[in-house]
Amino acid sequence: MINVRNLQKSYHDTPVLHGIDFCVDKGEFFGIIGPNGSGKSTLLKMISGVIKADAGDILLQEKKLHSYPRKELAKILAVLEQEGLPPVGFRVREVLEMGRFPYQNWLGEEKQDVASFIDEIVQMLGLEHLEERTLDQLSGGEKQRVALGKALIQRPQVLLLDEPTTYLDIGYQIQLMDIVRKWQKATQVTVIAVLHDLNLASIYCDRILMLHKGKQISVGTPKDILQSDSIEAVYGTRPIVMEHPVHHLPQIILQSQV
Numbered sequence: 001m002i003n004v005r006n007l008q009k010s011y012h013d014t015p016v017l018h019g020i021d022f023c024v025d026k027g028e029f030f031g032i033i034g035p036n037g038s039g040k041s042t043l044l045k046m047i048s049g050v051i052k053a054d055a056g057d058i059l060l061q062e063k064k065l066h067s068y069p070r071k072e073l074a075k076i077l078a079v080l081e082q083e084g085l086p087p088v089g090f091r092v093r094e095v096l097e098m099g100r101f102p103y104q105n106w107l108g109e110e111k112q113d114v115a116s117f118i119d120e121i122v123q124m125l126g127l128e129h130l131e132e133r134t135l136d137q138l139s140g141g142e143k144q145r146v147a148l149g150k151a152l153i154q155r156p157q158v159l160l161l162d163e164p165t166t167y168l169d170i171g172y173q174i175q176l177m178d179i180v181r182k183w184q185k186a187t188q189v190t191v192i193a194v195l196h197d198l199n200l201a202s203i204y205c206d207r208i209l210m211l212h213k214g215k216q217i218s219v220g221t222p223k224d225i226l227q228s229d230s231i232e233a234v235y236g237t238r239p240i241v242m243e244h245p246v247h248h249l250p251q252i253i254l255q256s257q258v
């Protein structure tokens with residue numbers, strides 16, 4: 001589905017990504033992890049087409065990403081970003097409807113009637129009671145659900161998530177990740193998620209890419225990637241790694257260094 005080949009990127013002559021090379025299969029849940037400043041968001045921005053690589057290629061369905069016209073790309077690829085919502089004056093329903101822009105003409109009209117599809121997403125995300133509120137009347141967790149709804153309403157084949165659980169409490173973290181997983185199972189959408197929480201990455205990702213100082217350290221299953229030695233080498237702290245009693249996947253327990 002997505003083929004990243006030998007990607008390089010510098011900001012003002014400082015390399016921030018180099019030698020990035022991996023594939024993501026259709027329907028896969030692919031995680032990107034790494035410490036602060038390791039290049040995760042830069043990589044995601046390149047996959048979404050917002051910034052261009054200095055060298056290397058990104059192929060989407062075997063075609064170069066930059067050969068897609070913007071609206072065509074938006075029919076294939078949607079992004080859930082922390083700052084992805086419009087200004088605060090908009091109502092929740094209006095924001096969700098904005099997710100249909102790739103399918104609308106210049107008057108904002110669409111051939112299909114999608115009201116029932118939007119209702120379905122509203123219900124799935126538990127936003128029924130919030131539809132008429134404006135964005136400034138929502139909590140951080142509610143806003144994040146609206147942002148996810150807007151991305152899903154695009155009906156993408158690839159969903160990019162940039163730290164989707166930041167600012168969410170543990171209940172909402174699991175709720176949001178479960179919604180994405182359920183949606184993925186139902187629609188076969190490919191998910192690429194930048195995640196800070198290694199335990200969530202372990203539970204939800206089929207495979208994980210670990211970055212460190214702009215370099216690709218490894219790509220593999222959570223069991224391959226989440227090991228004490230590699231985590232210590234990259235994050236500079238040695239966690240205890242244990243098997244989750246239910247999911248049988250690695251889970252990280254932090255330990256104080258003093």
Ligand SMILES: Nc1ncnc2c1ncn2[C@@H]1O[C@H](COP(=O)(O)OP(=O)(O)OP(=O)(O)O)[C@@H](O)[C@H]1O
Nearest residue numbers: 011012016034035036037038039040041042043194
């Ligand atoms: N627009 C920019 N101009 C110059 N340098 C930038 C720019 N954006 C990011 N950088 C630098 O590129 C490097 C990678 O940043 P990036 O935001 O991709 O990392 P990240 O892994 O997502 O970090 P975090 O986990 O802290 O969000 C950092 O050193 C950052 O300072």
